[in-house]
Amino acid sequence: MQKRRKLGRGVAIVGAGMSKFGMFKDKDSKDLFAEAFKECLESVSKGIDPKDIEALWLGNFSNDFFMHQGHWGPIISDLIGLAPKPATRTEGACAASTLAFRDGIFAIASGFYDIVLVGGVEEMSKRPTEEVTEGLALATVPYEGRVGFTFPGVFGAISTAYFEKYGATRDHLMNVTIKSHNNGRLNPKAQFNVSVRDMMNSRIARAKKKGEPLPAWKDEKEALWDPKFNPPVAWPMHLFDCCPISDGASCMILVPEDMAKNFTDDPIYVKGIGQGSGRGLHAAPSLTSFEANKNAAAEAYGMSGLTPKDIQFAEVHDCFSMAELVHMEDLGFVKEGTAFKAVAEGYTKLDGPMPINTSGGLKCKGHPVGATGVAQLYEVWEQLKGEAGGRQIPNKDLHIGAAQNLGGTGGTCTFTILERR
Amino acid sequence: MALESKFSEVAENKFYSLAYHRFLSEKKLMGSKCKKCGHICVPPQPICPKCQGSELELVEMKGKGKLVAYTVIAVAPPLMVEEGFDREHHYCSGVVELEEGARVTARILGVDLARPEQIKIGTPVTVEYVEAMHGGENKTLLAFRASS
Numbered sequence: 001m002q003k004r005r006k007l008g009r010g011v012a013i014v015g016a017g018m019s020k021f022g023m024f025k026d027k028d029s030k031d032l033f034a035e036a037f038k039e040c041l042e043s044v045s046k047g048i049d050p051k052d053i054e055a056l057w058l059g060n061f062s063n064d065f066f067m068h069q070g071h072w073g074p075i076i077s078d079l080i081g082l083a084p085k086p087a088t089r090t091e092g093a094c095a096a097s098t099l100a101f102r103d104g105i106f107a108i109a110s111g112f113y114d115i116v117l118v119g120g121v122e123e124m125s126k127r128p129t130e131e132v133t134e135g136l137a138l139a140t141v142p143y144e145g146r147v148g149f150t151f152p153g154v155f156g157a158i159s160t161a162y163f164e165k166y167g168a169t170r171d172h173l174m175n176v177t178i179k180s181h182n183n184g185r186l187n188p189k190a191q192f193n194v195s196v197r198d199m200m201n202s203r204i205a206r207a208k209k210k211g212e213p214l215p216a217w218k219d220e221k222e223a224l225w226d227p228k229f230n231p232p233v234a235w236p237m238h239l240f241d242c243c244p245i246s247d248g249a250s251c252m253i254l255v256p257e258d259m260a261k262n263f264t265d266d267p268i269y270v271k272g273i274g275q276g277s278g279r280g281l282h283a284a285p286s287l288t289s290f291e292a293n294k295n296a297a298a299e300a301y302g303m304s305g306l307t308p309k310d311i312q313f314a315e316v317h318d319c320f321s322m323a324e325l326v327h328m329e330d331l332g333f334v335k336e337g338t339a340f341k342a343v344a345e346g347y348t349k350l351d352g353p354m355p356i357n358t359s360g361g362l363k364c365k366g367h368p369v370g371a372t373g374v375a376q377l378y379e380v381w382e383q384l385k386g387e388a389g390g391r392q393i394p395n396k397d398l399h400i401g402a403a404q405n406l407g408g409t410g411g412t413c414t415f416t417i418l419e420r421r
Numbered sequence: 422m423a424l425e426s427k428f429s430e431v432a433e434n435k436f437y438s439l440a441y442h443r444f445l446s447e448k449k450l451m452g453s454k455c456k457k458c459g460h461i462c463v464p465p466q467p468i469c470p471k472c473q474g475s476e477l478e479l480v481e482m483k484g485k486g487k488l489v490a491y492t493v494i495a496v497a498p499p500l501m502v503e504e505g506f507d508r509e510h511h512y513c514s515g516v517v518e519l520e521e522g523a524r525v526t527a528r529i530l531g532v533d534l535a536r537p538e539q540i541k542i543g544t545p546v547t548v549e550y551v552e553a554m555h556g557g558e559n560k561t562l563l564a565f566r567a568s569s
Binding site: 133164235281 | 508
């Protein structure tokens with residue numbers, strides 16, 4: 001029986017910001033973080049003096065590789081005028097910034113600091129796809145890369161095991177993709193704020209313009225089955241199963257619960273946090289589940305006293321369409337082996353009983369890896385506050401939302417539950 | 422039981438990461454077996470991940486197993502591009518469950534790369550070793566061939 005986790009003192013989020021995500025030729029990591037930071041300060045409804053921020057935790061996976069520049073803590077603290085106060089970089093592959101968020105929480109819970117900034121940044125688009133794939137593969141376990149596995153390859157292999165075990169097919173994965181795009185279309189900060197249908201229409205328009213034969217797709221799935229529209233990456237993962245290469249930044253201001261109302265009448269409270277670690281594909285106890293997820297979920301549910309039924313909506317780490325299904329099962333939102341059916345039935349749509357990835361997910365919002373964790377929490381913050389605009393969940397009584405973040409091939413997983421009181 | 426090898430770590434039953442790859446270069450697939458709980462790991466681990474016992478021995482695998490997960494990769498990383506793979510020339514990587522119970526990740530040979538959907542989970546496979554130039558160095562890589 002795991003010990004029940006608790007914080008020394010409660011923590012609340014009083015401000016949050018996120019840059020637009022995308023591939024930017026003329027913006028770098030600093031520009032993007034400045035964009036997120038300015039929005040974050042402005043979001044503190046009663047105002048905050050940035051001089052009162054006492055420390056920074058910054059998630060970054062590998063700008064070292066992507067940009068040949070490491071040591072991003074002090075670069076960002078200098079950028080925002082925080083220096084000489086402490087800046088710490090956290091690394092947990094694609095979960096890097098949730099680790100920053102957790103460390104900020106621990107710093108406040110311990111009583112050492114009262115006002116901290118947490119966030120993340122990544123700039124990936126300045127390298128060709130093959131090299132980005134190689135950079136990301138640094139987060140697989142050594143034995144996988146050597147035998148040719150890439151990230152899409154690992155999730156491809158997980159898909160084949162899942163298909164075999166539960167009878168799912170590529171058709172089911174397409175439901176995840178179509179849903180993500182329908183949500184991403186409503187997110188102005190998303191890298192792909194277009195539906196699959198929009199993308200089909202622009203392809204048809206292009207063919208018309210060039211006088212080429214027009215594709216005869218009768219619906220989204222027919223287009224997704226067409227390798228010219230949706231080429232293979234790593235069977236059964238195709239282009240539309242994979243999140244894009246992205247640049248972006250995100251951040252949040254954390255304070256102790258008892259100070260939160262000094263900054264806003266409507267803080268969002270940290271209800272539960274959890275983390276876990278996992279092994280490579282070859283050593284994992286199951287090929288269709290992440291043990292790190294289950295550990296993270298047990299910690300967060302235990303701390304919050306909540307069960308999966310209490311979670312009203314969630315952002316989960318859909319780096320690949322298949323991953324979304326595994327996470328839904330690992331976190332207990334649905335029974336093992338049933339996520340593909342639930343998605344097919346519309347369970348996770350924006351107006352469904354359990355909306356998943358209302359932001360468009362990593363697939364459409366984009367996945368600047370080090371910024372992703374806090375960007376997921378930013379979506380939960382916006383939804384809980386009723387500020388998600390066109391993609392606001394129609395449920396008028398939203399008060400519990402969650403975010404699950406995955407690093408590597410399940411080597412690091414986190415689960416965070418937020419509450420609006 | 423002493424194993425034949427030109428490398429002293431075999432005789433001395435030494436565990437370190439590099440040893441696994443040295444064994445591969447001798448066409449030996451090595452694992453570790455926990456003396457306390459019997460758990461087998463490939464590649465070898467110095468501490469048993471199951472019971473955390475630290476009394477382990479190196480054991481050679483028979484090299485027979487079945488395919489439990491796979492992918493056919495079209496967007497290859499630079500390492501594989503060096504071997505001649507690209508968007509037109511795909512390759513298969515997979516997870517093999519050995520007869521001894523442990524699982525390993527490996528290249529998978531003898532499957533129809535043009536029809537990845539036809540590759541069957543559960544296909545019996547036998548160990549093979551691929552010699553390849555990676556980063557200008559000759560490496561022996563673990564592979565398994567599907568029996569038809």
